[in-house]
Amino acid sequence: MxxxxxxxxxxxxxxxxxxxLTLKQALLESNPELEIETxxxxxxxxxxLDCIFSLPAIVRQTCVVHGPxxxxxxxxxxxxxxxAILELAQSSGLMLEPDTRDLxxxxxxxxxxxxxxxxxxxxxxxxxxxGGSATNDGGAGMMAALGARxxxxxxxxxxxxxxxxxxxxxDLTLLDPRLKHCxxxxxxxxxxxxxxxxxxxxxxxxxxxxxxxxxxLLEAWMTHWADLAESAAAVLCRxxxxxxxxxxxxxxLLCFLHAEKRSGIEIMLELTHFKEKVQTxxxxxxxxxxxxxxxxxxxxxxxxxxxxxxxxxxxxLVSGAILPQAEALREHGIDLFFSTVQHCCSVEEALxxxxxxxxxxxxxxxxxFKLSETFQACALTFQKYQxxxxxxxxxxxxxxxxxxxSVMGLCGESGEVIDHVxxxxxxxHPLNKEALKEELGDVAWYLAxxxxxxxLSLEEIAQANLNKLKKRYPDGFSEQASQxxxxxxxxxx
Numbered sequence: 001m002x003x004x005x006x007x008x009x010x011x012x013x014x015x016x017x018x019x020x021l022t023l024k025q026a027l028l029e030s031n032p033e034l035e036i037e038t039x040x041x042x043x044x045x046x047x048x049l050d051c052i053f054s055l056p057a058i059v060r061q062t063c064v065v066h067g068p069x070x071x072x073x074x075x076x077x078x079x080x081x082x083x084a085i086l087e088l089a090q091s092s093g094l095m096l097e098p099d100t101r102d103l104x105x106x107x108x109x110x111x112x113x114x115x116x117x118x119x120x121x122x123x124x125x126x127x128x129x130x131g132g133s134a135t136n137d138g139g140a141g142m143m144a145a146l147g148a149r150x151x152x153x154x155x156x157x158x159x160x161x162x163x164x165x166x167x168x169x170x171d172l173t174l175l176d177p178r179l180k181h182c183x184x185x186x187x188x189x190x191x192x193x194x195x196x197x198x199x200x201x202x203x204x205x206x207x208x209x210x211x212x213x214x215x216x217l218l219e220a221w222m223t224h225w226a227d228l229a230e231s232a233a234a235v236l237c238r239x240x241x242x243x244x245x246x247x248x249x250x251x252x253l254l255c256f257l258h259a260e261k262r263s264g265i266e267i268m269l270e271l272t273h274f275k276e277k278v279q280t281x282x283x284x285x286x287x288x289x290x291x292x293x294x295x296x297x298x299x300x301x302x303x304x305x306x307x308x309x310x311x312x313x314x315x316x317l318v319s320g321a322i323l324p325q326a327e328a329l330r331e332h333g334i335d336l337f338f339s340t341v342q343h344c345c346s347v348e349e350a351l352x353x354x355x356x357x358x359x360x361x362x363x364x365x366x367x368x369f370k371l372s373e374t375f376q377a378c379a380l381t382f383q384k385y386q387x388x389x390x391x392x393x394x395x396x397x398x399x400x401x402x403x404x405x406s407v408m409g410l411c412g413e414s415g416e417v418i419d420h421v422x423x424x425x426x427x428x429h430p431l432n433k434e435a436l437k438e439e440l441g442d443v444a445w446y447l448a449x450x451x452x453x454x455x456l457s458l459e460e461i462a463q464a465n466l467n468k469l470k471k472r473y474p475d476g477f478s479e480q481a482s483q484x485x486x487x488x489x490x491x492x493x
Contacts, residue, residue, distance in 0.1 A: 001373055002035040003027065004278055007287035008042055008300035010320055013354035016040035016051060019287055022355060023318065026362025031370045037281070039272055043300045044187040044264020045131025046089035052078045052271060063117045065110035068092045068134040069100055075114055083125040084118035085271070086111070088246055089132035092141075094208060096134065101209020103136040103218060104162040108249055112145025119176065125183045127267060128253065130246035131190075136205050136218055137161050138194070138225040139252020147175040148256070161221045170232040172256070184259035187267040189298030192244035194226055194237075194251045195219065200244035208247070222248060229255050265303030274307055283369070284308045286334075287318035289354075293325040296332065305333030318361055320350055338365065 007019040014022070020038035027034055042048035053060050059079045067073040075090035089095070091110030100106075115126060135141070137160065144150070144159035149171040157163045192198050201210075201218040210218060225248070226238045233255045237243055242261040243251040253259035269275065278284060286304040288295065295301055305315045316336045317329070326337060340357035341350050350357070 001033070001282045001369060002037070002280060003283050003285060003369070004037050004039060004281035005285045006039040006041050006274065006278075006304050007285070007318070008289075009047060010287070010289035010354055010358070013289065013320075013351050014358070015047060016042055018355075019358065022358050023285060023287075023362040023365075026359045027366040027369070030363045030366030034366065034369060037277060039274060039277060041265070041268055041272065041274075041286075041300050041304065043131070043189055043298065043303070044129045044268060046087065046093055046095065048129045048131070048264070048268060049076065049078060049085065049087045049090065051268065052085055055272060057081075061117070061121065063114065065091045065113040065117075067096045067110055068106040068108070069097055069102075070109075071097065073110065075110065077114055077118060079118065079121060079123060082123050083127065084115075084121070084123035085127045086114050086118065086129065087132075088128065088130040088249065090114070092135050093132045094134040095132070101134075103205055103208055103210050103214070103247070104221070105160055106135045107137045107141030107144075107160045108133070108135050108139055108246075109141035109145045109159060111249070112142035115142070116145060116176065119178050119182070124181060125185070127185045127187055127271075128259070129187050129264065129267075130249050130253075131188065131264065133246040133249065134208060135249070136201060136208065136210070136222070136247035137164075138200075138222055138229070138248030139246075139250075139256075140164055140225060142249060143175075143252055143256055146179065148172055149174060161218075161225075164225065165221055167224070167228060170228050172232055175256075179257060182257075184253055184257045185267065186242060186245070186250055186253050186259040186261045187264040188242050188245040188250060188261065189264045190245040190250070191241040191297075193239045193241070194243040194248055195223055198244070200248045200251075203244065204247065226251065263298050263303065265298060265300050268300075269303055269307055274304070275310070278308050278313055279311050281313060284313050284315045285318060285365070286315060289319065290321040290323070291317060291319040291326040291329070291337070292321075292323040293328070295326065296328055301334065302329065302332055305329070309333035316365070318358070318365075320354065320357070 005020045005023050007016050007023070009016040010019055017040040020040045024036045024038055027036060040051045042051050052058055053076075057080055060076055061079055062074055062076045064072050065075050073091065073096055077087065077090065078085040088108070088111050091114050092106075092108045118126065140148075140150070140161070141159045148159075150157040150159060150164055150167045150169075151171065152166045152168050157167055192200065192203055194200055196202070199219070199222070201215055201222055205215060205218050206212070229252065230236055230238065235255055237251055237255040240251075240254055240261075243254055250259075250261070254261070284304060286301045288299065288301055291301065301317050301319075305317075308315050314335045315333055316338060317326075317334045318338050318340060319326075320340050322337050322339045338361055340354070340361040342357070342360065345353075
């Protein structure tokens with residue numbers, strides 16, 4: 001049995017690489033016969049590049065750029081031929097300066113510097129992973145690094161929201177001319193517009209450190225920025241899906257660089273060649289830290305399930321917490337849910353025990369796969385049983401022969417179980433299913449159970465098969481049936 005493990009990270013505890021490796025080790029500990037391939041994933045947010053760097057034909061580049069508050073940071077990005085894969089969190093991420101949270105001062109200038117560096121390396125296609133930003137600048141900093149200039153009268157303004165509140169015009173004449181010949185792909189699962197109650201400021205600013213009192217100030221700044229940008233670019237983008245992504249970076253990409261918006265997880269599945277790998281798998285395991293209503297809006301498990309179902313592959317979701325809303329995911333291709341937390345505890349305890357809980361869950365999954373293989377084998381041998389069941393139409397068969405046939409159909413025509421059943425019946429024991437089950441013992445209990453259940457409806461199964469044959473071979477079946485009645489001991493279908 002081959003398993004493909006394709007999880008997201010368990011946010012705040014384990015990276016997707018750690019989740020995949022931990023599950024693999026735990027599965028193999030309880031079921032060494034499994035063949036397992038790991039494929040760590042992300043949905044386009046922070047740490048997505050970690051899943052890309054290990055892929056073949058990927059070159060890792062680094063450069064020093066300005067962080068969200070102007071301090072120099074070393075940022076990495078990936079190059080494949082003339083395609084650059086950039087992660088905004090590398091240059092303008094929330095975790096770069098976690099103790100500083102001031103959205104009127106933070107900007108995305110460093111992300112623009114990353115784009116320039118990739119341009120200098122000959123890249124013409126840009127896949128931009130824009131999750132995890134620390135900013136709410138509408139992409140003004142990014143565009144400044146690419147050549148945009150902001151003025152109040154003749155005064156050149158610094159590209160941060162607190163200064164740009166007084167901006168009167170945007171000058172795009174100095175934009176890098178190479179941008180016109182490039183393709184930009186905005187990879188994000190955020191569909192929010194730029195403004196309003198569902199926009200960048202009201203939905204995302206609080207988690208980036210803004211106070212409730214600052215939201216109106218941030219919204220006013222963003223509205224002013226949208227007016228200036230749309231006027232300069234002569235396009236209307238503020239209401240487009242994804243404009244509110246990454247504090248408005250999505251808006252700038254759509255407005256100034258005519259970016260194409262795509263789902264982050266879809267991009268990641270393409271880059272990691274998920275569809276090629278899933279075709280050879282028997283089962284797919286995906287996972288995340290918490291599964292709730294948000295998972296259905298483009299998170300990694302949803303993307304994995306949808307892609308797996310294109311090839312009719314069963315999908316298991318492993319998660320630290322599975323909320324009731326997660327049941328809706330069954331409609332999108334997730335078949336089974338396994339929670340790693342197995343007892344009541346606080347969130348803090350669950351986070352501290354994340355790896356331990358994941359190991360326990362993986363170990364149990366390995367046993368579960370072992371059992372599923374056993375029952376799958378029973379299902380396959382049942383096909384053989386169907387053929388033997390046809391002989392029960394012969395009225396000359398006594399109940400003991402019928403019982404032996406039913407067990408033979410489940411475990412083959414030879415073996416210790418069959419020999420034991422034959423010997424047991426030959427000793428004159430009564431034809432009692434419960435006694436047979438007890439005689440076989442715990443090791444073969446499932447065979448006895450199946451034999452018992454099937455034997456009760458043996459003739460019905462046989463008759464159903466005959467009816468199918470009659471429909472399939474309406475001309476030739478009568479002769480075959482006639483021969484069977486004349487030579488019942490030779491009946492074989």
